[in-house]
Amino acid sequence: MGIISTVLGVFGFGIGVAIGLVIGYFLFIYYQPTDVKDPEIRPLVEKDSKSLQQLLPEIPIWIKNPDYDRVDWLNKFIEYMWPYLDKAICKMAKKIAEPIIAEQIPKYKIDSVEFETLTLGCLPPTFEGMKVYNTEEKELIMELGLKWAANPNILVAVKAFGLRATVQVLDLQVFACPRITLKPLVPSFPCFANIHVSLMEKPHVDFGVKLLGADAMSIPGAYRFVQEIIKDQVANMYLWPKRLEVQIMDPAKTLKLKFWNSLFMTGNRLGHTTKWDLNVIPLKDLTPEEPKTLTLELLKNLNPDDVQNEKSRGQLVVEVNYKPFKDNELPADVEDADSVQKAPEGTPEGGGLLVIIVHEAQDLEGKNHTNPSARVLFRGEERKTKVVKKNRDPRWEEEFQFMLDEPPTNDRVHVEVISTSKRSLLHAKETLGYVDIYLSDVVSNKRINERYHLIDSKNGRIQIEMQWRTAS
DSSP states (O other): OHHHOOOOOOOOHHHHHHHHHHHHHIIIIITTTTTOOOOOOOOOOSSSSHHHHOOOTOHHHHOOOTSSSSHHHHHHHHHHHHHHHHHHHHHHHHHHHHHHHHHHHGTTTTOOEEEEEOOOOOOOOOEEEEEEEESSSSSSSEEEEEEEOOOOOOEEEEETTTEEEEEEEEEEEEEEEEEEEEEEEEESSTHHHHEEEEEEOOOOEEEEEETTEGGGGSSTTTTHHHHHHHHHHHHHHBBBBEEEEOOOOOOGGGGGGEEEEOOOSSOOOOOOOSSOEEHHHHHHOOOOOOEEEEEEESSSOOOOOGGGSSOOOEEEEEOOOOOOOOGOOOOOTTTOOTTOOOTTTOOOOOOEEEEEEEEEESSSSSSOOEEEEEEEEEEEEEOOOOOTOOOOSSEEEEEEEEEEESSTHHHHEEEEEEEEEEOOOOTTTEEEEEEEEHHHHHHHHEEEEEEEOTTTOOEEEEEEEEEEEEOO
């Protein structure tokens, strides 16, 4: 019987293997779909930025986008400075948060809210790249790719109705693209008066929360609910064009008043010159709303060490009354540099008005003549500026408008500078340079004002301002 059982076992194993192979063939080979298309093979340079980001999510932004510069130096600087930056940022955060908390807690019958522990941990944020805008305004605009996997320890104690509860935040992850604007730029350290921070896209925020020592995010549904609320709230507050503004210094205190002889003069003879000498009054030396009479020694220049200023050049007597404007008292004709007019009535819903202002050009040079005009090409339409004869630095200041049914996110504008001459029959027309401007930044930022280097020109540059005006 033992021999028979062994023979039957071997026979059954052989049959089982054969049946398994047949079933496997039909399931995995014979019935494989035959309509599978060959994969589309395309060079990476032909793919748009969105497709590349999906293919290469971990590649640094300065590789994926040529507009961004590598900033390893900044990451190294932050790494060395992080122990000190951590303390400074936490101190500033507490200073900002405590008055807000003190104002809000009475509404919810809470006795107190205190930071027991506040540290951002030992892992600094990493910047993947930085893009800098040249806007021809008194401002500096930077966009940064930020990734931060931090190990903070933020412990907050809440007391209410005689009870005490603790909330702890840890294991923080933040992926964001902030835009930092330093404006206005001023001639006093640190050379800017305000910092404006906006987010160019909805950030990714992930963190853990412990409530009374227990993991609050382990509650079913709580994790996704809390994360989405935080993303939406942060986006509602700081998504472009909304922004967080931090005042560094009062820009009015950095201004200086320049008085020429045409304003005030005493009976003293100031010399036989066609333009009189200069003096400066720092506004920080004046008391607001208090008239003051000053007798000023006229100087040759503003360099205190210049020996030419030792010579007496006369005096200037002025009466000054410094009246700073409050936020609600600004003159009606003063507009925010970031403000953009609304589109006119009749603008298509979802569309807007594209405004292109060709300001000026510099260092143009033609081989045969330089009588420049600018030609704007957009969606098959052509607009031209006037011709400025025999001028390498023409100033046009001409505006062109295009009414569109939808935002021109994927469009570009071609601007070409051309020189024409009626005297030259062989060379009646020649190109002095051109530039192609993609409009995605104009749509997202509402307004840009930049100076571009002209292609096919040795040193030529052109300043172009563009606005995207919508009805809302």
